[in-house]
Amino acid sequence: MRILSFVFLLLVLLTPSWAAPLRTLLFVQWSDLHHGHEQTRPADWEKALRDGLALRPEVLALTGDLVDNKCPPEEFWKRTEGFLGTWAPRLRSARVPLILTLGNNDLPSNYQTDPVELAQVLASWRRHLGQSFYLDDLGNGVHPGTVAGMTWISLNSLVFSPQNQFEGRGLQAHRTMKWLQQQLAALPEDRPVVLASHIPPTWDQFGHSPAWDPVEIQRFAQVLEGHRAPVLVLSGHFHRNEVHALSLSDGRAVPILAAGAISGKYGYRPNWRSWYWTLDSRSWPQRINWRNRYLADSRWDQAWQVDQPGLSRTWSQYVIRLASNPRFYLDYMRDFWANQDSWRANALKPGVREGILDEFFVRPRLPEEAQVTASLLGA
Secondary structure, rough: HHHHHHHHHHHHHHOOOOHHHOEEEEEEEEEEEEEOOOOOOOOHHHHHHHHHHHOOOOEEEOOEEEEEEOOOOHHHHHHHHHHHHHHHHHHHOOOOOOOOOOOOOOOOOOOOOOHHHHHHHHHEEEEEEEOOOOOOOOEEEEEEOOOOOOOEEEEEEEHHHHOOOOHHHHHHHHHHHHHHHHHOOOOOOOOOOEEOOOOOOOOOOOOOOOOOOHHHHHHHHHHHOOOOOOOOEEEEEOOOOOEEEEEEEOEEEEEEEEEEOOOOOOOOOOEEEEEEEEEEEOOOEEEEEEEEEEEOOHHHOEEEEEEEOEEEEHHHHHHHHHHHHHHHHHHHHHHOOOOOOOOHHHHHHHHHHHHHHOOEEEOOOOOOOHHHHHHOOOO
């Protein structure tokens, strides 16, 4: 026994640090609940919450549009108070970090960030969520402490939306971007960051319209250039399961990963997402896995995996695979349209694949590698 113990100790001491076991992170993301909308089934949210908590996640992420604002103001406030009053205690009882971000439907005037209305909404959230609430007067915030060695930051992406016509939006956007730059500058140089942003900082892959003002996307990229560690963006908003990537300098990339919706609004099948990340000794994500979980039929569930998500070449290869592998493309399209009845017909429409690939990398920083898709598509 002494000999075996000595051999084991010797193996431990001789094992290089790079061979040490990697740590993992399991968390769940729920997005676009649209509480109160006629196409949102309360039972779907109840099931998504129950099944998500049953996974024993280390983080809960709610990426916006918790309620639906297509209603008179008095009904909107009734929906907001009703949702938070019912579900905030359940979310708090999980006793794990709760990541929050405002969606355009979470304000009484869609997309509009009037400070008075914004303050009323944030006050309601703060009252119900208590210590779980960490957003400031603009709806931005850094979750206290670190989660799995990473810093989690919430952005009020509504201030960057072309749909926001509030006259003070430009100043709000400037304040938010400056604030983000300051938060990143205050972090250790090697600290990875997860950004929660309801509206993804990208173009709509199907509509070819910018979800953020293009100037703000460029400013966002410039801010992220100053942070050398990996940054990943978790979003919702489109009700589709979309993958984008923002290309930075030195071969780096920021994955922009948009989850589907709990709501059946727009005809998409309700779904939510579980995440399983493998992190190295610095807490840098080396592999990200996600599973899109469908509430109507678990046989539709689909799992995805990406290695080295912080490298631009990873996502260039992803685009090439979408362009050249019909099976992979159709699998992606099935989740893209969330298994709605017409998903296959939509995927095969002329010009759709070209449009999807064209908007995969966020403009104006389209890497040269992605140009390969033009020849693959015969453009």
